[in-house]
Amino acid sequence: MGGDSGNMGNVENVKRVVFVGNPNVGKSSMFNALLGARTRTMNAPGTTVSITCGQYHYEKPKTAGNAQNWQFVDTPGTYSLAPMSPDEQVAVDALIGMSGMPVPDLAVVVLDATALSRSLYLLSMVVELGLPTVVALTMNDLAVRNGCGVDAERLSHLLDGMPVVAIDGRTGDGGKALADAIAASFEGTPVPHGLTALPTATADADMKTADGLSVWAESRADARLDWTAGILRGLDMHAVDHVTLSDLLHPVIGVLVFLAVLFVVFQATTTLASPMQDWIDVTFRGWCTDGLDLLLGLFGPSVSGGWLRSLLVDGLLDGVVTVLTFIPVMGIMFLLLSILEDSGYMARAAFVMDRAMRALGLDGRAFLPIIVGFGCNLPALAATRTLSDSRQRVLTGMLVPFAACSARLSVFLVLAHAFFPKYAGLVVFLMYVASVMVILLVGVLLRHTMFRGLEPEPLMLALPAYQCPRALQLARSVLLRLWGFIRGASVIIISMITALWLLQGIP
Numbered sequence: 001m002g003g004d005s006g007n008m009g010n011v012e013n014v015k016r017v018v019f020v021g022n023p024n025v026g027k028s029s030m031f032n033a034l035l036g037a038r039t040r041t042m043n044a045p046g047t048t049v050s051i052t053c054g055q056y057h058y059e060k061p062k063t064a065g066n067a068q069n070w071q072f073v074d075t076p077g078t079y080s081l082a083p084m085s086p087d088e089q090v091a092v093d094a095l096i097g098m099s100g101m102p103v104p105d106l107a108v109v110v111l112d113a114t115a116l117s118r119s120l121y122l123l124s125m126v127v128e129l130g131l132p133t134v135v136a137l138t139m140n141d142l143a144v145r146n147g148c149g150v151d152a153e154r155l156s157h158l159l160d161g162m163p164v165v166a167i168d169g170r171t172g173d174g175g176k177a178l179a180d181a182i183a184a185s186f187e188g189t190p191v192p193h194g195l196t197a198l199p200t201a202t203a204d205a206d207m208k209t210a211d212g213l214s215v216w217a218e219s220r221a222d223a224r225l226d227w228t229a230g231i232l233r234g235l236d237m238h239a240v241d242h243v244t245l246s247d248l249l250h251p252v253i254g255v256l257v258f259l260a261v262l263f264v265v266f267q268a269t270t271t272l273a274s275p276m277q278d279w280i281d282v283t284f285r286g287w288c289t290d291g292l293d294l295l296l297g298l299f300g301p302s303v304s305g306g307w308l309r310s311l312l313v314d315g316l317l318d319g320v321v322t323v324l325t326f327i328p329v330m331g332i333m334f335l336l337l338s339i340l341e342d343s344g345y346m347a348r349a350a351f352v353m354d355r356a357m358r359a360l361g362l363d364g365r366a367f368l369p370i371i372v373g374f375g376c377n378l379p380a381l382a383a384t385r386t387l388s389d390s391r392q393r394v395l396t397g398m399l400v401p402f403a404a405c406s407a408r409l410s411v412f413l414v415l416a417h418a419f420f421p422k423y424a425g426l427v428v429f430l431m432y433v434a435s436v437m438v439i440l441l442v443g444v445l446l447r448h449t450m451f452r453g454l455e456p457e458p459l460m461l462a463l464p465a466y467q468c469p470r471a472l473q474l475a476r477s478v479l480l481r482l483w484g485f486i487r488g489a490s491v492i493i494i495s496m497i498t499a500l501w502l503l504q505g506i507p
Helices: 027-035 086-096 113-128 140-145 152-158 175-183 200-206 210-219 221-235 253-297 307-343 345-360 364-372 377-386 390-402 406-419 421-447 471-505
Strands: 002-004 015-021 040-043 050-059 067-074 106-112 133-138 164-166
Touching: 015 027, 015 086, 015 113, 027 050, 027 067, 027 133, 027 175, 027 471, 050 175, 086 390, 106 113, 106 175, 113 133, 113 140, 113 221, 133 152, 133 175, 152 164, 152 221, 164 175, 253 307, 253 345, 253 364, 307 345, 307 377, 307 471, 345 364, 345 421, 364 377, 364 390, 377 390, 390 421, 406 421
Parallel strands: 015 067, 015 106, 106 133, 133 164
Antiparallel strands: 002 050, 040 050, 050 067
């Protein structure tokens, strides 16, 4: 079994399976583990919110020549079907078939075994839509470690036979069992006792507007909570959540740890990548130039010294090398971000810095990309993908270019020594202070103009359990992100440098 990239539209004889779950339940990791590297990230119709699609090839056990292709769709995390942000709205649209997205044939609801009550509430809402549903249980190894493991068979029994499959989202263990459960559930799954499936006509009417969604979501909230409590009693869950110093949320220690993390990220993107960038820019470029000269020399002096060599060396090769010089810094940035996300620390960092960012209408997660921007703007823009709200991603992306990156430091030094030789150090420092002030000023200005509706809201975060990132998953995540950058940026950079070469050749 494996996956191939797919598109948003319905493909004939291809069943559509939508994955939904709370934020930080391991849904996207599980999705990538099931499909491997063959996925495609795109924006949902009419939005800037990213979703991931891929085709999954399934072969029935012990049945030759009866394979099926399914379209898997990974949606942004959501806590309920009453959306509070554009990202949650996209998840709801994908689940119920709105805003140009087809109605799915089946929903896979991902439950976090370490936070089962919150996940079960979302499951209750999905089940009441009447869609065939399969439950994927993640984080069960961590729940077992905390003394609150979940028995998948017992949970399935309490759900009146609804399929429940335990799966390790980081390794994909359990993926075959999940695929078998999906194949057996397209015809429908039972609605657990205590929940009421909406009639199709009522569901269609209620889901056409955001107000209708909110009214429906609140109409049976108490019944859903009672049902969730009953499931937890049936599982005999006794785990108690508590926050300790180890959660790194302390107002002093938490900030100090976060600053140390920022220092490591900043130094890695600016220091570790520099030798590799210099090698690519000097040594590798020299090898390629010598190789091209040797090849063109075979066609005589008229070719080796003419416009063709200039085009290949000063145009195309210069563009390719420029793209390659970004790979070390982008790779290090993506690696560090993946480690912070997979380890569970990113949510804690957002909590620690939330208060400082609320003045701009952003939450704490926006602080990291802006700080990284002082090292290099390009990976900082890529780091905005960690923000859950699409409008926050856009606003943060508009602020990042005002961060004085290390490439501008040489310009600052030249100007400072040229005009203020006695106070060059102070002038450079003030330039960085001015950069920070410009970021704050532009942020406040944008929030009161283009982003007037982006008001700061109380931060609600699910703090995932600490985990040790898996090397294979880290490598896969970094390579996918790096390939996405290369594929998207290379065409623009190479074509623009080639165009500049042409313009320089025209007096």
